[in-house]
Amino acid sequence: MALVDPDRLFPVETGLRGLTRALYESVADLPIISPHGHCDPQWFAENKRFPNPAELFVIPDHYVFRMLVSQGVPLTDLGVPRVDGGPTETDPRLIWKRFAEHYYLLRGTPSAMWLNHSFEHVFGLDVPLSAETADMYYDHIDAKLAQDDFRPRALFDRFKIEALATTEGALDDLKWHRQIRESGWQGRVITTYRPDAVVDPEFEGFADNVAELGAITGEDTATWDGYLNAHRARRAYFKEFGATASDHGHATARTEDLSAADANALFQKALKGTCTADEADAFRGHMLTEMARMSLEDGLTLQIHPGARRNHSAPVFAAHGRDKGFDIPGRTDYVGALRPLLDAVGMERDLTVILFTLDETTYGRELAPMAGAYPALRLGPPWWFFDSYEGIRKFREATTETCGFYNTAGFNDDTRAFCSIPARHDVARRSDCAYLATLVATGRLREDEAFEVAQDLTYRLAKEAYRL
Amino acid sequence: MALVDPDRLFPVETGLRGLTRALYESVADLPIISPHGHCDPQWFAENKRFPNPAELFVIPDHYVFRMLVSQGVPLTDLGVPRVDGGPTETDPRLIWKRFAEHYYLLRGTPSAMWLNHSFEHVFGLDVPLSAETADMYYDHIDAKLAQDDFRPRALFDRFKIEALATTEGALDDLKWHRQIRESGWQGRVITTYRPDAVVDPEFEGFADNVAELGAITGEDTATWDGYLNAHRARRAYFKEFGATASDHGHATARTEDLSAADANALFQKALKGTCTADEADAFRGHMLTEMARMSLEDGLTLQIHPGARRNHSAPVFAAHGRDKGFDIPGRTDYVGALRPLLDAVGMERDLTVILFTLDETTYGRELAPMAGAYPALRLGPPWWFFDSYEGIRKFREATTETCGFYNTAGFNDDTRAFCSIPARHDVARRSDCAYLATLVATGRLREDEAFEVAQDLTYRLAKEAYRL
C-alpha cells in the first residue's frame, strides 16, 4: 500500500488526468530551485546526522505542532522550548507518540501530504502513521537517520537541489556559509540579506544593532550616509556568500520615498528610540525604497513578505517566544502602500521586486494588475498558509488572466523543514500542471504552449527572478 | 417526475460521483443535530397545526420574500406586517399565488432547493411550482397541514431531529420550554442564552432591561458585581431548560478585556445612556470576554455571530421593522478584534468559542489560522447567505488546509423555516461528501479516512462543540 497516490492532485476526468500526467512527467525530475527558505546552514556546514524523528519532524515545525495545540495539547508536551528555560518534554519518543496519536488532525492539510511524501519517498514507509504504528515509525526513521546517506548533504543531493537559499540577519557573520565554502562541498547553499534588525526602529535593540552594523563595516552608522553605506557593505559581503536577494518581512506593505533630510530626521529619532509607531512604520517603508535603489546598484532581487500579525497570542509569546504557530495573516493593502516605491523605481527594467501576500483577496484586485503593468514587479508564489493545492489553484486562477505567467516568479518553499522540500516542490509542480492541463482542455492554451510554460514555472522563472 | 434530483450536488464525473454517493449514503440517515436556530418553541409546546401554506413558507421567511421585493413586489402584497398596523395582504391564497408567479426568481438559489425538497419530501408534490400549479399546491399543502402527522411534533420526529436549539432573550421566561417539558413529550427542544438586550448599551430600553434583569434574578443590577451575578443566574436558569450555549450577534467581532473598574465605569455610563458609540462598542466587546469567563465556569459554548449591518434600509425598517431581508453583510476583522478575548482565555482547553462570519475573505486569511492555533476556538459552518452548496464548498476549500476538519463545528441551520431543516442538513451532508470524495480522488485523503470524517462532520463535531 502506498502512502501517496501517484496521481495525487491530478484532475479526475480521464482525458484531463492524462494530459496533466504528461505535463507533470515532463517536469517531475527537473532540479529543485529553492531561492527562499529557512533551512539552517549549520546542517550543511557540519553535515551531522539529524538527531531523531521528533526533532526532524515535530519540534521545529510550527505548521505541525500548532494543529495539536489547537486541539488542546500543551506546547510543552511537544517539547517546544520555554523562554524561561522551564521544563518541557525532552523524551523524543514520547513526543513522537503524542504526534502520532494526533496525526489524524492533519487530514486534508498540505502538512499531511508533505509528511506522507517524506515518510514514503525519503524513508520508505508504506503504512499510515497512527498511535499503532508510532513506535515502528520512530525506530525505522531513527535507524535511517543514523545512516550516512541520510545526512544533510546526502539528502541535499538526493533531493536534486540545484540551489538552496537560507536567510540570515544583516549582522550575521555567515560563518556556516564560510564553512560550507571552505569544506569543498559542491552543494550550492547561498544566503539572503535580511536586515529587519537594522531597518526596523521597533526591533529589539535597534540602536545597538545599528551601532554593531557600524562596527562590522567600519562605517559611521550614526550618520545617514554612513548607515546607507554600511548596508551597501553588508550586501556586498552577503553577495560573497552567494546572496542574490534581500528579504523584508514587514507587518504592512507600506513604502515611502522621503527626502534625505526627512529620512535622516526619522533615522536620528529611531536611534534615540523616540519614533512614534507611525514614524517607525514610515522609516521601515522608506528603507524598502532605499533597498530597491541599492538593488539597482548591486543587482540583488528585493523580496517583500508583508501581512503577518506576528506573535498574536501574548501568553504564548511570553512563554515560548516567536515562530510558535501564532502568526495570523491580516488584511493587506498594496495599491496605495507601494506607490511611493513604484513611482521611484517601478519602471526600472533592471530591478526585480517580488511581492508576496497572506491576503488572497489582493491577487486579482491589486497584485496581478500591478505586476501586469510595472516592469520591476514579479509575484511570488502562494506563501505560508497558501503553499498548498488550493492555494496554488486560487493563485493561478486569480492572477493569470491579468498578469499572465511571466510576471510570476516560479515556486519557492520558504521552509525550515528540510525533508518537506521535495514534497512541496512536487505539490507545486502537480498543481501547476493540473492548471495548465485545464487551460488546454478548455481551449485557453495550446498543448505545445503548456509544455513550455510547465518548464518555465518549474525552473526557468525562479532562476530568472532570483538571478540564479 | 421528481422535483429534486437524487444525485443533486454530487460531482458529475462518474467515479467521483460514485464515491460521493457512497459517502452520502453512509450519513444520509443520521439524526439531525440542530444546535443553533430560530424555530418558535411555542410550536412544540402547543403542537397546533401550521395555519396555511403562505404562513408556513412565505410570510415569515425573509430569504424568500426579499427576492420578490427585489423585483418590485411590495412587502405588503406578500402579507408582511406593518409596524403601524396599517393594511397588508391578509388572503393567504392570494399571497401564495403571488409567490408562485415569481417563484422562477429563486432559480439557482438554495431557497429553491430547500423549498423543492420540502414540497417533494414533506408534502409529496412532484410538479414544479408556478402560476399554473399555484392553486393545486395551495390546496394540497393546506390539506396536509390539517392532518395530525403534519403537526410540529410529528414533523420533528419525522425529520429525525435528535436535538433542536431555539434562541431566547435573557429576559424571556421560557414558558414555552417549560410547557414542552411539562407536556411529557420526549422531543429534545432546548434554549440558547441570547443576552443582546442586556449587554448592548444601544439596544432599545437597555437600562430598563438591566433593571428587569435585576428584578427577575434578585440581584442589584445597578452594580457591576450584581449585574454579572444576574447573568450567572440567568445562564443557570437557561441551563435548566437545556441550554448548552450562549449566542451574541454584534455588528463587529470587537472584544475587550477591561479592568473591573473600567468596565464598571462604562456600565454606569451605559445605564445613564451617556455612552458614545465607541464606548458602547467597547462595552459590548468587554461583555464577550465576561461571557467567555462565565463559560469557563458553567460550560456553555460561546457563539459569536458578527458582521451583519442590520436594517440597512431606513424606510423598510420604519415601515416593517427588523428581519425583513435588509440585513447586509459587511467587511469584518477578527485578527485584531478577538485578540483581547484570546489573550484572556484563548488557550483554555475547556472553553469552546464558535466563530461565524458573513465575510468569506476571512475564512482562509484569519479564521482558519486562528482556529488552527487557539484551543478555545472552533469555526461555525457557513452562515446565512453562505448556507449553500457554493458556500460550503468555499468554506471547506478555504479552511481545511489550514485548520483541518477538527477545528470546525459541524453544521447548523440557523433557520426559522421549520420545513427547511431536513433540506438544509441534506445540502450540507451532500456538499461535505462531495468535498471529501474530491480529496480522496485527488490523493489528499484516504478512503477510510473520508468515511470517518463524513460521520464527524455530520454528527459528532456538532455534538462535541455544543456539548449535546
Place this chain on the structure above:
Amino acid sequence: MALVDPDRLFPVETGLRGLTRALYESVADLPIISPHGHCDPQWFAENKRFPNPAELFVIPDHYVFRMLVSQGVPLTDLGVPRVDGGPTETDPRLIWKRFAEHYYLLRGTPSAMWLNHSFEHVFGLDVPLSAETADMYYDHIDAKLAQDDFRPRALFDRFKIEALATTEGALDDLKWHRQIRESGWQGRVITTYRPDAVVDPEFEGFADNVAELGAITGEDTATWDGYLNAHRARRAYFKEFGATASDHGHATARTEDLSAADANALFQKALKGTCTADEADAFRGHMLTEMARMSLEDGLTLQIHPGARRNHSAPVFAAHGRDKGFDIPGRTDYVGALRPLLDAVGMERDLTVILFTLDETTYGRELAPMAGAYPALRLGPPWWFFDSYEGIRKFREATTETCGFYNTAGFNDDTRAFCSIPARHDVARRSDCAYLATLVATGRLREDEAFEVAQDLTYRLAKEAYRL
C-alpha cells in the same frame, strides 16, 4: 489548424460538455446587445478604413500593451503617444513585430483568446501569431482592412450588433452621433451621458466646465437650481441621440443625500475651487443621488463604475497621460457608501441602478445581498480585469445563490477594441452556459429552466436593464 477550439470554455466531462454545447448553440447566434462601451462614434459616422494592424490591435488597447510594458518594453517602442509630443515609434509594421515577438506573454489571458478569435473569425487566419508569422499577419490583416467589407459599418453588421452604446462627456456636442443619424445608416449606435467633468470638483477645469455647461444649455449654472436644470437639459439632449443610460466612474461608491442648502454650499465651494478632498468626495456622492432622482424623471438607467485608482504611476501619467494600463483596482465598500442613495430611492421600482465592481470580495458579501433586496438595484457583469472566463465563473458562483439571475444585467463589453466585441460576448455566452449546465448536472436547475435563463442572460436582461 484552428486558432480557437470550437469547444473552448466548455467543461471537460463528456455529459456536461454536451449539455453546455446545446445551451451555447441556443444562444450563439443571438444579436449582440452592447449597452456600455468606448467605441469611437467617428468610426461609424465616417466609415473610413481602419488604418493598419498596429492601430487596430495594439496602440489603443491598454489591455494589450501594458503586458509588454510589464516585461520591459518601453511604451514608446509600441507607439503610445507622449504628452509632450516627443518621439514615439511611428512605423506600424515595427510595432506589430514587437507585439508579435512578445505575444507569448499573453498566454492564458482573455486578451489572447479575444485576439485569436478576431484573427481567425474576423480575418481568417489559422496559424498562431509569433515572430515568425508577424509579417504574414501584418500583410494579411492590412489587405483585409483595405476591403470595403472590413470598414466599421460592415463589421458592425457582420458582428450582428443590435445596439451599441458609446460614452460621451456632458459637454460633447455629439456631432458624430448626429452625422450617423443624418447619414441614413440604420446601425443603432447610441450615446451615454457621462458627466464626470461637470460633477467632480477635482476634475481639471471644473468651474470652466460648469460655465460651459451653462452656455450650452442657457441655464445659469452659477446657481444650484440652474446647475441641476442644465443637467436635465443635457440628459434630454443625449436622449435625442439614443441615450438610455448615464455612467459615473468615481474612485469610491460613496453617495450622499444632502439638503439643497448643504448641496448648494458645497457646489459654491467647488466652483471657487475651495473644496477639501472630503468635500469634493461628498459632492460627487451627492450628485449620484441627484442623478438617480433625475433618472426617475427621465428614465435613464444609472451606472456606477467605482473602485479604480486611476493613473497609479506618476511617471507614466506625466509621460503618456491617462488610460495607459496603470489603473489599479482597490478595495471598495458598498454597504455604507450606497446607503444614502438607497434610503432616498432604493425602493423605487421604476429606477434601475447598475452596480459594477473591481473588488470581487464584494460580490457575495455586499452586492448580491443588496441587489437581492432593493428593487432599484441590478448587478453589472464582471468588469475590466474580471471580464474573463474565471471572472464570470466567480461572479455567478458568488452572486446567484443570493440574488438569483434576475437581479443581474446581462453582459456588456466596456471596450474600445472594436474587433474584440464578438469575442467578448462569445466568452460570456460560453461561460454562462458552462455555469448553467453545471447547475443542471448537479440538480440545482431544471434543463428547461437553463435554456430559458441562457436566453435571458444573453439577450433579454441587458435589453431590460438598459431599456433598449
